[in-house]
Amino acid sequence: MNLTLKIWRQKDKATPGKFETYKADDISPDMSFLEMLDVVSERAQQNGQEPCAFDHDCREGICGMCSLVINGVPHGPEAATTTCQLHMRKFKDGDVIVIEPWRAAAFPVLRDLVVDRSAFDRIQQKGGFVSINTGGTPDGNALPISKKEADLAMDAASCIGCGACVAACKNASAMLFVAAKVSQYAHLPQGQAERSRRVLAMMEQHDAEGFGSCTNFGECEAVCPKEISVRVIAEMNRDYLRATLVGTDA
Amino acid sequence: MEDGISPPAPGVGKVVSRVHGSTIGQKAVMAVSGILLIAFSFGHMVGHLQMFLGAEKYNAYAHFLQSMGPIKWAIRFGLLGLAGLHIFSAAQLTMRNNAARPIAYANNKWLAASLGAKTMRVSGGIVLFFILYHLLHFTVLLVGTAGFSGENTFPLSQTRLLNGVAVPVFVDNVFQRMVVSFQNPALALGYVAGVGLLSLHLSHGIQSALQTLGALNSTYRPFFKKVGPALAGLLFAGFAVVPLAVLAHVIDLPK
Ligand code: HEM
Ligand code: SF4
Ligand code: FES
Numbered sequence: 266m267n268l269t270l271k272i273w274r275q276k277d278k279a280t281p282g283k284f285e286t287y288k289a290d291d292i293s294p295d296m297s298f299l300e301m302l303d304v305v306s307e308r309a310q311q312n313g314q315e316p317c318a319f320d321h322d323c324r325e326g327i328c329g330m331c332s333l334v335i336n337g338v339p340h341g342p343e344a345a346t347t348t349c350q351l352h353m354r355k356f357k358d359g360d361v362i363v364i365e366p367w368r369a370a371a372f373p374v375l376r377d378l379v380v381d382r383s384a385f386d387r388i389q390q391k392g393g394f395v396s397i398n399t400g401g402t403p404d405g406n407a408l409p410i411s412k413k414e415a416d417l418a419m420d421a422a423s424c425i426g427c428g429a430c431v432a433a434c435k436n437a438s439a440m441l442f443v444a445a446k447v448s449q450y451a452h453l454p455q456g457q458a459e460r461s462r463r464v465l466a467m468m469e470q471h472d473a474e475g476f477g478s479c480t481n482f483g484e485c486e487a488v489c490p491k492e493i494s495v496r497v498i499a500e501m502n503r504d505y506l507r508a509t510l511v512g513t514d515a
Numbered sequence: 516m517e518d519g520i521s522p523p524a525p526g527v528g529k530v531v532s533r534v535h536g537s538t539i540g541q542k543a544v545m546a547v548s549g550i551l552l553i554a555f556s557f558g559h560m561v562g563h564l565q566m567f568l569g570a571e572k573y574n575a576y577a578h579f580l581q582s583m584g585p586i587k588w589a590i591r592f593g594l595l596g597l598a599g600l601h602i603f604s605a606a607q608l609t610m611r612n613n614a615a616r617p618i619a620y621a622n623n624k625w626l627a628a629s630l631g632a633k634t635m636r637v638s639g640g641i642v643l644f645f646i647l648y649h650l651l652h653f654t655v656l657l658v659g660t661a662g663f664s665g666e667n668t669f670p671l672s673q674t675r676l677l678n679g680v681a682v683p684v685f686v687d688n689v690f691q692r693m694v695v696s697f698q699n700p701a702l703a704l705g706y707v708a709g710v711g712l713l714s715l716h717l718s719h720g721i722q723s724a725l726q727t728l729g730a731l732n733s734t735y736r737p738f739f740k741k742v743g744p745a746l747a748g749l750l751f752a753g754f755a756v757v758p759l760a761v762l763a764h765v766i767d768l769p770k
Contacts, residue, residue, distance in 0.1 A: 271621075284621065337624030363622045370615050433626070436612035438538075468539060477615035478538035478608045480635065481723040483627035495726070496733050503729025505539045511524050 266292045266358040270305065272317055273365045275374050278381075282374065284363075294354035298341060299324060299331060301353055318377040324349040326490065329425030332432070333378055334365040339429035339488045347427065347490040367428050369437035371474040382428050384474040385442060389426075391470040392463035393446040395455045408454050418452035421445045423491040430485035430493075436477030441485040443471050444497035451504060461508035468505055538611070539727075541604045546724035548601040553717065553750075555594060560753040567760070570690040570769050574669045578686040602643065609636060631718035631744070638716040645709035652702075653692065659702055662695035694768050697761035707755045714751035718744040 268289040275282025289305050296304070299321050306316035322330035331348040335341035341351045356362065364378065372380040410418075422445075430441035447464050450456025456463070479498060486495045525533070534540030562580075565573050580587065625633065651657045669690065670683035697703040721743030725731050731739060760766045 334620060334622070337620060337622035338626065365620055365622070368616055368618050368620055370617050435616075435628070437615035438612075465533075468537060472536075472538050475615060477612035478542055479727075480612070480632070481719075481726045482632050484625070487626035494733065496731070496736065499726050499729045499731045499736070501729075502539055502543075502727055505537075506543055506729060509525065509530060509533045509537075509540065 266294060266353065266356070266360075268292060268301075268356065268359070269361045271361065271363045272378070273374075274317065274377050275366075277376060278373050282377075292353055294352070296353045297324070297349055298333070298335070298351040298353065299349050318375075318379045320379050321349060326350040327425060329427035332367050332380065332427065332429070334367065334432055336363050339367065339432040340427075340490055344487075345490055345492050347425075350490075367432035369431050369476065371437065371439070371476050372428060372431060380428075382426075384476070385426050385428065385439070387474065388439070388443060388467050388470045389446065391466040392459065393467060395450060396459065397455065410453065414452045418449050421448035421452070421493065421497050424449075424489075424493055425491060427490060429488045429490060431476065433484045433488040434477065434479075435482060435484060436480060438477040438479050438485075439471055439474075440476075440479040440498050440501070441489060441493055441495065443467050444495075444501035445493045447501045447504065448497040451500060460504065461512035464501060464504045465508050465512070468501075538608065541608055542727045544600055545604045545608070546727040548597040548604075549720055549724050551597050552594070552601065553721065556713070556750055560750060563757050564753060566690065566693060566757050566766050570669060570688070571672060573690045573693075574686050574688060575671055575673075577689040578671075581687065598646070602639075605636070605639060629719055629744075631715045631720075631747075632723070634715060635719060638712045642709065642713050642716060645705075645712070649706075649709070652696070659696060659699075661699075663692050667691065691768060693757070694761055694766060697758040700762060703758035703762050706758045710751055710754040713754075714747040717747035717750065721746055 270287045270289050271284045272287060273282050274285045287305055287309070289301060292301050292304065299319070302317070302319055309316050320330045320332050322328045324331070326347045326349060329347075331340075333340070333348045335348070335351075340346060340348045341355070343351050343355055366372075366374050366378045367380045367382075369380075371384045372382055375381050424442060424445035426442065428439075428442070431437055431439045434440075447467060450463065451460060481495070481498075483495055486493065534544060562576060565576050583590075631638070648658065652659045656663065667688050668685040669688040670685055673684050674681040675684055676682075697706070722731070722736070722739040723743075725739055725743075726736065757766070
């Protein structure tokens with residue numbers, strides 16, 4: 266297939282970027298989106314042009330490194346799929362594809378399509394963990410957890426920290442990400458001791474990083490490659506308000 | 516709980532600074548003020564529907580509200596305070612949200628938001644002007660008052676004794692003001708448009724407020740995504756039917 270790509274090019278954080286148009290000819294529909302970009306980059310390099318920078322790592326939908334807003338949708342047109350798992354057969358011959366970076370004040374562009382997502386790391390460092398001093402490995406099934414609670418925790422824990430929720434949110438809010446990280450522990454006995462402190466500290470960092478606030482549009486849920494539901498946001502709001510009004514360990 | 520073992524719950528100052536100083540806190544202020552304003556709106560709507568019961572009943576009801584004295588003023592200031600908090604938080608969050616995405620997408624797609632959701636700021640802003648006009652019109656009696664003079668008191672059938680003689684109780688003729696106003700098609704249709712926008716605001720607002728307060732889960736959310744807009748539609752119908760009935764002369768001045 267032959268495609269036209271409009272790719273955001275930006276030298277560094279400080280320099281304003283702009284779109285540049287590239288021809289992508291003879292693309293196999295079996296290629297992944299990133300393989301297509303590899304081919305385009307390689308050809309650019311052969312012609313002495315600077316290849317375009319984009320993030321990627323595992324290329325199997327589990328690491329959360331790949332990004333790209335493709336024709337206005339983070340991770341492209343296929344639901345519940347990361348960019349690395351998106352295939353070119355989802356596009357038509359002759360398509361014009363607009364490729365932009367995640368756009369948020371809290372995710373500054375480092376180069377071309379690569380953004381700095383370390384704001385997520387700083388939020389995680391504020392409480393996205395359970396502090397337990399190590400000891401002997403506990404026996405399996407020593408702590409009873411109902412199937413329902415375990416499922417809710419596991420669903421939240423499937424967040425790969427890609428940031429598509431921020432990219433899709435009209436307010437560049439990271440509520441879905443933070444709520445997933447809060448919810449995964451809120452459903453487990455191990456998470457209870459630090460429950461109030463965790464939600465307050467992580468949200469404080471979220472706000473300090475300059476992410477927007479949630480308007481409950483549900484755009485994040487629609488693009489999340491791991492199908493994290495906005496029910497985690499309701500849970501986090503409840504925990505946050507409870508911790509604010511009556512929390513004792515904060 | 517002050518049991519001497521757990522540290523005390525956060526004090527009032529800390530709660531206020533956490534609510535005011537956080538996005539979730541400010542959203543909660545919007546949601547709580549919004550829900551209380553909705554509760555008032557439903558009461559107000561039921562009040563208006565008494566227009567269908569005629570001048571006697573409606574004026575007696577209006578007189579009852581007017582005679583509440585300090586309670587009336589408490590409610591008025593309470594409503595103003597709620598509206599103030601709602602608008603203040605809306606403005607602050609909107610500025611924050613605009614700053615959170617300094618460079619817009621060239622290709623900006625919407626995948627999930629409803630029309631009501633997309634237009635929250637516009638509908639809220641216009642509703643503010645509608646409410647201000649409404650207050651200047653019917654409460655302060657400053658604008659749109661053509662026809663308000665003249666027969667402006669109404670004798671209730673209820674009587675009181677004056678020097679041993681039974682005389683009717685004269686009350687403010689609010690019924691007449693309503694009818695005269697809504698016989699003007701511009702005022703009537705403007706009013707319908709105003710409550711239409713309020714209803715659009717609430718078609719997203721009701722379920723959004725519940726989500727903000729953490730009241731929804733995977734079962735309730737789909738439910739309130741339907742019930743929220745339905746309640747908003749009910750409010751629209753209840754408010755809009757009065758001016759439309761006046762225009763159609765279903766409600767008219769007593770002959
Ligand atoms: C007077 C002018 C008004 C303005 C400027 C206004 C503005 C707004 C805005 C911008 C939002 C969305 C905020 C966000 O999600 O971050 C909102 C939400 C809301 N508004 Fe209003 N509004 C107004 C009047 C009203 C009235 C009269 C009611 C109720 C009768 C109301 C009920 C609500 C509710 C329930 C929400 C949802 C709160 C939430 O998402 O948690 N608003 N308003
Ligand atoms: S919630 Fe979904 S979209 Fe957001 S960071 Fe996690 S996996 Fe990515
Ligand atoms: S590259 Fe790891 S999820 Fe896409």
